[in-house]
Amino acid sequence: MKRSVLTFTIAATVGFSSLIAGDTASAESLKDLQSKRNKVQQDRSGVNADINKADLEIKRLQAEQEKIKQEIQRIDTSINETNEKIAEKNKQIEDKTKEIEKLKGDISDLVARIDKRNELLKDRARSFQEGGGAVSYLDVLLGAKSFSDFIDRVGAVNTIMEADQDILTQHKEDQQTLEELQKKMEDELAQLETMRSELQEMQKTLEKQRAEKDAFMAKLKVQEQQTEQEKLSLKEEEEILAAQEAAIQQAIQLEEKRLEEEAKRRAEAEAAARAQAQAQAKEQGNGQAQASAKAQPKSSGGNNGGGGKNVSAAPPVSSGIFTRPASGYISSYYGPRWGGFHRGIDIAKRGTVPVVAAADGVVIRSYYSDSYGHAVFISHSINGKVYTTVYAHLDSRFVQDDQRVSKGQFIGYMGNTGDSRGQHLHFEIHEGPWNGSKSNAVDPLKYIR
Known part of the structure; x- marks a missing residue:
């Protein structure tokens, strides 16, 4: 006993x-x-x-x-x-x-x-x-x-x-x-x-x-x-x-x-x-x-991972922290470019290409910018850490400020708006909040393939 x-x-x-x-x-x-x-x-x-x-x-x-x-x-x-x-x-x-x-x-x-x-x-x-x-x-x-x-x-x-x-x-x-x-x-x-x-x-x-x-x-x-x-x-x-x-x-x-x-x-x-x-x-x-x-x-x-709906022609939702936001090839990588520094990657593809949220989060900004064109900013809280993802040069946006989104959820279509040269998605990942100097930006390929 x-x-x-x-x-x-x-x-x-x-x-x-x-x-x-x-x-x-x-x-x-x-x-x-x-x-x-x-x-x-x-x-x-x-x-x-x-x-x-x-x-x-x-x-x-x-x-x-x-x-x-x-x-x-x-x-x-x-x-x-x-x-x-x-x-x-x-x-x-x-x-x-x-x-x-x-x-x-x-x-x-x-x-x-x-x-x-x-x-x-x-x-x-x-x-x-x-x-x-x-x-x-x-x-x-x-x-x-x-x-x-x-x-x-x-x-x-x-x-x-x-x-x-x-x-x-x-x-x-x-x-x-x-x-x-x-x-x-x-x-x-x-x-x-x-x-x-x-x-x-x-x-x-x-x-x-x-x-x-x-x-x-x-x-x-x-x-x-x-x-x-x-x-x-x-x-x-x-x-x-x-x-x-x-x-x-x-x-x-x-x-x-x-x-x-x-x-x-x-x-x-x-x-x-x-x-x-x-x-x-x-x-x-x-x-x-x-x-x-x-x-x-x-x-x-409990599985808190919100399995977003797979949009037609979008890449399958991966099991990592972030999923690939759009299908296509990488036309420009993270790093030095044209005398400056490219703080993200460009994913390019012809036709009507859906763009999805890379992870669960809250839309903190859905707007039009002279540089970004139609853009969406999403804040993520993952394992107690804050991340911010940016989706720029969209043709159109289908989410609004303060909206909660799930990983893989459709947010817009790839486009050529703002300061852009050809249809593509400019995608950024920031380890922490976004700021004007983009000091928290990291290479997205660290998280997606």
Whole structure:
């Protein structure tokens, strides 16, 4: 009897130890889930901080644009004023040119008068030199026939000499006037040309400044657009992290509920085992072994693996942690590619190709992205660890956010949407939550074939 009781006690102890070991493993799983949740919360906090920084940067860029806009308006005002001054100087130059044309006419008249006087002097010189040039003023005076004739001849000579002197004086004055008019005209025209040149240089400088401000404004707008795009990407990442946090929180609640139920079952099993041990101690004879065997707790197991329906043309669901999400050949592997790093694999195939969930989980994101195209993110809690799978460039999606899916369940069709080159499925596996830097991404071929 003591040996039977001892045997039962050892068996019960082993059973309880297994339960305790299972409880410890479950506790570790719960701890891991909580750690993952904390990590996601930290990532969300960092992303939100980056979003706030992006908002501040956008405001700074907008303020800078407003400042540049005001400077451009000031430059435009200066350009308009300079253009008006240039137009005014052009008008003055036009008027001065007309004056110059008139002066040219006056100069022509002066030249004509000078030429006429020159001819008169030449004629008079010729008249005095007729007869071989023997006649002179002295001969004219000595040739007088009487004293009165002499007086007349002296007056005539004086008159001629005075007239010649007047002609010479007027000739000099006209030449001086001509030179003065020419110099005045040239000086005024040169001054106007200088002013116009200065204004044109000022205009060029202002236009250069305007071009520089326009270029800077365009640069600021590009920076604002880039920052807005970064902000959208950060918001997208934040939404994915929020969905992951919710999925992990749900997994924690399920795990806590399961632990609570296990603790309850363990307490009931322990109470039943004690009752059986006490009953066994009182039993005698051949019925003791049978009573002892009945008192041992029966091992119960449940298959939590949700066997998803096999979609036509989809690969069969494998027994590993993950199943292959689509049929086809691998067109691009995990690793360096095109100067960057490919964080997943590409599975390609022509025709209508169904895509299935690689494991049981919760859809944390079902949306359209400029880069991923139609994409689905699924969070998985497997053996207390968090995984995230990504299915990108889908032609269409048949699951929505927060939907629970089973391993092998149809989620969409292979496509060529987003930043894609040919129909294929871009498939990623992350050991932990997804993040923008994809630091948790691993080679999917580590889990599937």
